[in-house]
Each structure stands twice: as structure tokens, then as C-alpha cells.
Amino acid sequence: MxxxxxxxxxxxxxxxxxxxxxxxxxxxxxxxxxxxxxxxxxxxxxxxxxxxxxxxxxxxxxxxxxxxxxxxxxxxxxxxxxxxxxxxxxxxxxxxxxxxxxxxxxxxxxxxxxxxxxxxxxxxxxxxxxxxxxxKIPDIKGLDQIEYLTYENVFDLELYPESIGIIGAGPVGVELAQTFNRLGSKVTVFEVKDRILNQEDTDVSVRMKNILQKEGIEIHLESDIHDISVDKNQRTILTSGQEHFIFDSILVATGRxxxxxxxxxxxxxxxxxxxxxxxxxxxxxxxxxxxxxxxxxxxxxxxxxxxxxxxxxxxxxxxxxxxxxxxxCIPHVIFTDPEIAHVGLTELEAASKGGKTFLVEFKELDRAIVEGKSEGFIKVSVTRGGNILGCSIIGYRGGELIQPVVLAMKHGLTLPQIATTTFAYPTMGEGLKRSAMAYQKSRLEGPLGLMLKKCIAWIK
CATH class of the missing domain: 3.50.50.60 (FAD/NAD(P)-binding domain)
Structure with a gap:
């Protein structure tokens, strides 16, 4: 069926x-x-x-x-x-x-x-x-009295509106917010929670919010919509804080x-x-x-x-x-610019299980610099032994970069094994390699590293 x-x-x-x-x-x-x-x-x-x-x-x-x-x-x-x-x-x-x-x-x-x-x-x-x-349609006063967009009918539009209010800042809301904005609409996003993309890693969420705002998208967090009305094809949103916002169209993106x-x-x-x-x-x-x-x-x-x-x-x-x-081991990707990708646990979830997270900024990657795509980072969370618990990426080709991490998690490959793998230069994949090298460096700071340094000193 x-x-x-x-x-x-x-x-x-x-x-x-x-x-x-x-x-x-x-x-x-x-x-x-x-x-x-x-x-x-x-x-x-x-x-x-x-x-x-x-x-x-x-x-x-x-x-x-x-x-x-x-x-x-x-x-x-x-x-x-x-x-x-x-x-x-x-x-x-x-x-x-x-x-x-x-x-x-x-x-x-x-x-x-x-x-x-x-x-x-x-x-x-x-x-x-x-x-x-x-x-999934929220219970908002007046919403059932107006024509509104959802992901089911938004692609039936023949021309994008001059202004649009988007209710919901999950993956669908954020992707369409950037699309509408870059194709000429004035976009305002309303989210009832305290950050956009609430299911993502906190740092990823904050970074994406800053990027969208720099592009001119207006974002209202912890914004509870009290009422929606229409007058002469203009739709008005009234928030619980008694703020009025007027739009040509309203898109409801509060989930499925x-x-x-x-x-x-x-x-x-x-x-x-x-x-x-x-x-x-x-x-x-x-x-x-x-x-x-x-x-x-x-x-x-x-x-x-x-x-x-x-x-x-x-x-x-x-x-x-x-x-x-x-x-x-089920990954997901949000196809904004830059892309967001994730698999497994977030940094906070991994920390609650004793995991440690290693972060590499894209501005440290030569390929990202020459491509003009240095905004973003990759962070990998692991156990003490280097088993991967999760990975969050925001940046250029994030959806492609998450795939080797998924493969590693599925088949039990560890960060030490990735650290000993040769990656082509210059590629974005070096971000994963550098995360693995950061893990290896952290091991040198412990008892094993101290013992290794003593052995090398004796050999010298």
C-alpha cells in the first residue's frame, strides 16, 4: 500500500x-x-x-x-x-x-x-x-480560515511572493526559507522553540541561524503565534507578544x-x-x-x-x-548552503555517555579556502577507544562528507584506523582525517603518550 x-x-x-x-x-x-x-x-x-x-x-x-x-x-x-x-x-x-x-x-x-x-x-x-x-498542521486561531502553503502545494506556485512568513524552522522550513530568499522573496521565519533546527547539534543550529540572518532572513525564536487573519489577500500574523507581521503568503512547515x-x-x-x-x-x-x-x-x-x-x-x-x-547509522542531510549533515549522537548526547568530541573548522582546510567555502566545521564524537558515536557537519559538500563516517560506523572502523588512512590532497575529506589526527594527538597527552615519549627519548 x-x-x-x-x-x-x-x-x-x-x-x-x-x-x-x-x-x-x-x-x-x-x-x-x-x-x-x-x-x-x-x-x-x-x-x-x-x-x-x-x-x-x-x-x-x-x-x-x-x-x-x-x-x-x-x-x-x-x-x-x-x-x-x-x-x-x-x-x-x-x-x-x-x-x-x-x-x-x-x-x-x-x-x-x-x-x-x-x-x-x-x-x-x-x-x-x-x-x-x-x-502536520498546528492549532492556530484563524489558520483554517485562510489559504496557506505547505510542502504539498508550495511547488504549485507559478511565481514566488514578494513576502512570505514561514511557520516552523525545521529542515523543510529552513530549506525553503533560503530558497525563497535567494529567489527574491522577503522571508520571515517563526519558531516556537529557542533555536532553529532544534534536532541538530547546538553549534550547527547557531551557525546556520547566523548565516541565514546575514542573508537577510528575519528569524523570530520562541515565537508563539496567537492569531492569523486575511484582508485583501494580505495575511497578518499576530504573535503572543502582540507583534503584527503582514505577508503575501504563509507557509506552514511544522513537521509531518x-x-x-x-x-x-x-x-x-x-x-x-x-x-x-x-x-x-x-x-x-x-x-x-x-x-x-x-x-x-x-x-x-x-x-x-x-x-x-x-x-x-x-x-x-x-x-x-x-x-x-x-x-x-541512519544519516540525514539538510540541503541549505552550506549543507548540514549528521549521523549518530550529537556532541551533548555523546558527552552524556562519556564520549569526547573533536572539531575541525573548514577554514583550516586548503580545499575549502581555494573554493571560497571556508564557512563551517566537522565534529566527530568518539569513545575513549576511538569508536565513532556520531558526527555533525555544517559546510561545503557536507552531505558527501558524512558518507565515509556512516560507512565507518556501520562496519566498526575507528578514528585511529582513519588516522592511518591516506586521504587525497586537497579535498574536503581531509576534515575527517584531521579529526582523526586530533584524536590521536589527544592520546599522546595521556599515559600511553607519556610512555611513548620516554621510549623515543631513550632511543635518541
């Missing part, structure tokens, strides 16, 4: 293993990632980043370019890219793999049977619930929640707790014939996790000794 990344990977995987899967999708294949998430947002971010760089060409010894941009051109490019990538999920292509695709709203009729509007019923010993997520309404889960004996399907670490629900995967599972809301969870669920549905999902 569901034709997003999790549903697609699940059905393709089942087909490769010799099963005859049926894919049921309510609207269109590809899910949020293709139509209202990763693909359109990253396309517009790419356009906005290039436009921003054009304005600052003087920093690279080139002539600066006029800063004005027509956002409709970036939007047109985004839609062409989205249509091109959509071909990867064409039903005809799936049919060649032995996968039948059915479009319609589905719900459980009993623990092993699904009923699909206009099509009929499907009975199976194995059902993957991959229905994705939907915008599993899209499980209307599935008649009770008929399938599937337990739901606080709006989330209850499942084990093996992804099986209270119905042993149903596995919840992707965003519907209530876990990390990333495409790569959706694909990973679907593959794990298919494996567990067929083989004995089910495998648990490993959450500690």
Missing part, C-alpha cells in the same frame, strides 16, 4: 525474489520525495544557490552578475526535472518486472484483505504498509505525521499509539501479516530510510530470524 520510495523498493525487491507483488497507490507513483519533497525542493535550491553565487562572483575574482532573478524560470526548470525523474517510476516499467500497479484508495477489510475503490479486493499473506506522511487515516486499521487488528502505527524493531505490526515501513512507520522521515526499511521488511516477511532496523 503506497507507491512512494518504500512501496516501490518493497515491490521491486519482492519481484526480484520471485513473488508476484501488487502495488496500490492512491494518486501517483513516486510519493512525496518526487512530487512535493526531495526532487522539487533540491532543484529549486540548486537554482537559488547558483543565483546567490552569481551575485558574489567578485569573491572569486570574477565580475558580479545582476542579482535580479525570475523565479518562474527556476520553477519551470524544477518541473521539467521532476517529470524526467518520474519516468523511473513508470507503471509500464514496473509491469516489465512483473509488478501490477493499481490506482485507488485502499483500506483493510480484514487482517489479510485490502479493498480498493473501483478495483476490488486483494488478499495476501504479506502486506507492506507504505502510505507515507502528510503535513504518518498518513494512516481512512485505512480501517482496526479491521486488520493493527494497533495505533499516538497517531503512529505500533511496530517492533523488525517493522512487523500487531498484525503478523503486516509490516509498516517508511514514513508510515513513524521512524526517521527520510527517503533513504524508507527504502532501507522496505528492503528489511521484505526480507523479514520471507526469511526466518527477522532482522532489526539499525537506527544509529
Amino acid at each position: 503506497g507507491g512512494g520510495p518504500a512501496g516501490l523498493i518493497g515491490t521491486v525487491g519482492a519481484s526480484h525474489l520471485g513473488l508476484k507483488p501488487a502495488l496500490i497507490e492512491q494518486q501517483r507513483l513516486g510519493g512525496d520525495c518526487l512530487w512535493t519533497g526531495c526532487v522539487p525542493s533540491k532543484s529549486l535550491l540548486a537554482s537559488s544557490h547558483l543565483g546567490h553565487a552569481m551575485k558574489r562572483a567578485g569573491n572569486m575574482g570574477l565580475q558580479e552578475v545582476d542579482a535580479s532573478h525570475d523565479s518562474s524560470l527556476a520553477i519551470e526548470r524544477m518541473r521539467k526535472i521532476r517529470s524526467k525523474i518520474a519516468l523511473h517510476d513508470d507503471p509500464g516499467r514496473l509491469l516489465q518486472m512483473g509488478i501490477d500497479t493499481h490506482f485507488g484508495s485502499a483500506r483493510f477489510k480484514n487482517p489479510t484483505t485490502l479493498e480498493v475503490d473501483g478495483i476490488g479486493t486483494f488478499t495476501s499473506k504479506r502486506i507492506l504498509l507504505a502510505t507515507g506522511a502528510k503535513p 505525521e504518518p498518513a494512516i487515516n481512512g485505512l480501517n486499521l482496526e479491521a486488520a487488528n493493527i494497533e495505533v499509539v499516538n497517531g503512529t502505527i505500533k511496530s517492533k524493531s523488525t517493522l512487523v505490526t500487531s498484525n503478523r501479516r503486516v509490516w509498516a515501513v517508511g514514513d508510515a512507520n513513524g521512524g526517521p522521515q527520510f527517503t533513504h530510510f524508507a527504502e532501507y526499511s522496505a528492503a528489511t521488511a521484505v526480507r523479514n516477511s520471507l526469511l526466518p530470524f527477522p532482522k532489526s532496523v539499525e537506527y544509529n
